[in-house]
Amino acid sequence: MAPQKSKFGHLPLSTSGPVDCALTGAALLNTPAFNKGSGFPEEERVKFNLTGLLPQAVQTLEQQAERAYEQYASRPDNLAKNTFLTSLKDQNEVLYYKLLEDHLQEVFSVVYTPTEGDAIQRYSKIFRRPEGCYLNINHQERVEPDLAQWGNAEDVDYIVVTDGEEILGIGDQGVGGVLISVAKLVLTTLCAGLHPSRCLPVVLDCGTDNEELLSDELYLGLQHKRVRGQKYDEFVDTFVKAARKLYPKAYIHFEDFGLKNARRFLDLYRPKMPCFNDDVQGTGCVTLAAIMAGLDISGLHLKDIRLVVFGAGSAGVGIADAVRGAIATEGGISHEEAAKQIWLIDRPGLLTTDTEVSDAQKIFVKDASSWSDKSTDLQSVVETVRPNVLIGTSTVPGAFTESVVKAMHKNASRPIILPLSNPTRLHEAKPEDLLKWTDGQALVATGSPFDPVKGPWGENGKEVSIEVAECNNSVVFPGIGLGAVLSRASRVTDKMLVAAVHGVASMSPTKKRDQKAPLLPDVLEVKKVSVRVARNVIQAAVQEGVATERDIPEEDDELDEWIREQMWEPKYRPLRYVEPRTATRAAKGELKKAGTVVRDDVSK
Ligand SMILES: NC(=O)c1ccc[n+]([C@@H]2O[C@H](COP(=O)([O-])OP(=O)(O)OC[C@H]3O[C@@H](n4cnc5c(N)ncnc54)[C@H](O)[C@@H]3O)[C@@H](O)[C@H]2O)c1
Ligand SMILES: O=C(O)C[C@H](O)C(=O)O
Numbered sequence: 001m002a003p004q005k006s007k008f009g010h011l012p013l014s015t016s017g018p019v020d021c022a023l024t025g026a027a028l029l030n031t032p033a034f035n036k037g038s039g040f041p042e043e044e045r046v047k048f049n050l051t052g053l054l055p056q057a058v059q060t061l062e063q064q065a066e067r068a069y070e071q072y073a074s075r076p077d078n079l080a081k082n083t084f085l086t087s088l089k090d091q092n093e094v095l096y097y098k099l100l101e102d103h104l105q106e107v108f109s110v111v112y113t114p115t116e117g118d119a120i121q122r123y124s125k126i127f128r129r130p131e132g133c134y135l136n137i138n139h140q141e142r143v144e145p146d147l148a149q150w151g152n153a154e155d156v157d158y159i160v161v162t163d164g165e166e167i168l169g170i171g172d173q174g175v176g177g178v179l180i181s182v183a184k185l186v187l188t189t190l191c192a193g194l195h196p197s198r199c200l201p202v203v204l205d206c207g208t209d210n211e212e213l214l215s216d217e218l219y220l221g222l223q224h225k226r227v228r229g230q231k232y233d234e235f236v237d238t239f240v241k242a243a244r245k246l247y248p249k250a251y252i253h254f255e256d257f258g259l260k261n262a263r264r265f266l267d268l269y270r271p272k273m274p275c276f277n278d279d280v281q282g283t284g285c286v287t288l289a290a291i292m293a294g295l296d297i298s299g300l301h302l303k304d305i306r307l308v309v310f311g312a313g314s315a316g317v318g319i320a321d322a323v324r325g326a327i328a329t330e331g332g333i334s335h336e337e338a339a340k341q342i343w344l345i346d347r348p349g350l351l352t353t354d355t356e357v358s359d360a361q362k363i364f365v366k367d368a369s370s371w372s373d374k375s376t377d378l379q380s381v382v383e384t385v386r387p388n389v390l391i392g393t394s395t396v397p398g399a400f401t402e403s404v405v406k407a408m409h410k411n412a413s414r415p416i417i418l419p420l421s422n423p424t425r426l427h428e429a430k431p432e433d434l435l436k437w438t439d440g441q442a443l444v445a446t447g448s449p450f451d452p453v454k455g456p457w458g459e460n461g462k463e464v465s466i467e468v469a470e471c472n473n474s475v476v477f478p479g480i481g482l483g484a485v486l487s488r489a490s491r492v493t494d495k496m497l498v499a500a501v502h503g504v505a506s507m508s509p510t511k512k513r514d515q516k517a518p519l520l521p522d523v524l525e526v527k528k529v530s531v532r533v534a535r536n537v538i539q540a541a542v543q544e545g546v547a548t549e550r551d552i553p554e555e556d557d558e559l560d561e562w563i564r565e566q567m568w569e570p571k572y573r574p575l576r577y578v579e580p581r582t583a584t585r586a587a588k589g590e591l592k593k594a595g596t597v598v599r600d601d602v603s604k
């Protein structure tokens, strides 16, 4: 079968056309990127020496997905389901993504927040096979050769890297953090069609300060305290430099680094390469989009915002920055002026000129003298500053008490309240309580998924069901990554991020003027959202002069088609046999877990 040519010509990520493969027999069945199991058609069974290794029936991907779903559904709990899916991914990648796509709503929380958090905590207990690239702080000379095993310069588009120090809200998980890199990449494929074989999950193993892991003899990482200081900085820098050298086009996504490091590395590397910190920037973008949707419903504007952020770490300050930028841009005022509308609270209470703060927090501190006669805890701050938006990124469950919420509601008829701490048990409040305490008036979105809340908040006390949007960076990071990868952006600029926010906000169900609509698009819309976000990001990259890809279509419709054509989909593609001697490394299946890289035929 001749490779299908796109009307756009050369598309490095195109997913149509046959796949070159030099593997045969059992080796082919054991290579998840090529394996089709009972889905191998008759002629491929003959050509690739599979007859005798498979039962006779040739089944469709749909039939296989049905069977796999039945097996999945029979697992007793979410962690067992998560483990089942990990094994499936290890056997047949197309079938895995097909199952996820067919049951998106149901599986989202199983492959991602919150169940992935449980899998990470139990990493060394439930481990079966390695996934991703494990780098060792004690052997920095091996960073480059270890990373080089993942392919040639053209083979990697997207890298997620973590050092495992601040995983979700569950703290230091050491080497188990690799599973957050894996999960974020599953979403980039599922939600934005990044080619699964062109994504690379990395964990920087620096040791761990988690005593439980240190005393667990089954722990799989370096069993010593976290290395910090100069050696740690050198390790991160060695990794970044090696990644840039080996895969010069790859986009680097930093995930779940510790508070002190997340911002520092972002500031250091951002001006030099296409990189992104999801906890700071992704969370900032999606939360700003949710706030904008909430303002729309309550008839307010960015200039009216009075925002209290509880938990001023990576996510909290990232959100504050995004909101500050938006207020400044809309109002044509300085960032210092805009910061006056935002109050940050952390362990010591409100951050004031008397509190020790980080560089990133500095712009938000309030004059201590004007607070000298007042308490600076959450309740007092809410009573004093009368916020209309309250955000939780503190990992303190239940911090938004009835009394705090009622005090806020006194001055804000439609308070926007976003408890974002993950996993679910760490949320600052439950949606049902927030709605109960505010007579159904709170505009709520949460960091992890929650069921709709029923209550007597319709006309004449009629019972209504209120859907709660998930305000998770997963709404936006896949689309930002897709846009950056397709435009081959040399940087990720502020304007590209603002464009992403507008992309998400434009798809909020509240645009239909439904006062009870969730603030953000539903998970089922996720691919459409990613295309929209990618379009905005690409257009901003072109305007900013950082897009290095030529031939990017100008018109919206054509650009959307160009984006969609390059998104990988879970479909079986015909295999074309190539001699091992002449095969590329990818086709030989030598790369990544003994062979999950697939070279797209159309790029030749
Ligand atoms: N929904 C999302 O998309 C999303 C994105 C990123 C982070 N998060 C969640 O947000 C939480 C924080 O993540 P992070 O990366 O910012 O972590 P972080 O460690 O950088 O920040 C947490 C902050 O909360 C503060 N804090 C702790 N106890 C407090 C208390 N009693 N009172 C006030 N402040 C307190 C800490 O001092 C720290 O500054 C986590 O639960 C994480 O899962 C959610
Ligand atoms: O991973 C998530 O669910 C969101 C976020 O990146 C977090 O660290 O909590």
Ligand SMILES: [Mg+2]
Pocket: 168, 255, 256, 278, 279
């Ligand atoms: Mg995170």
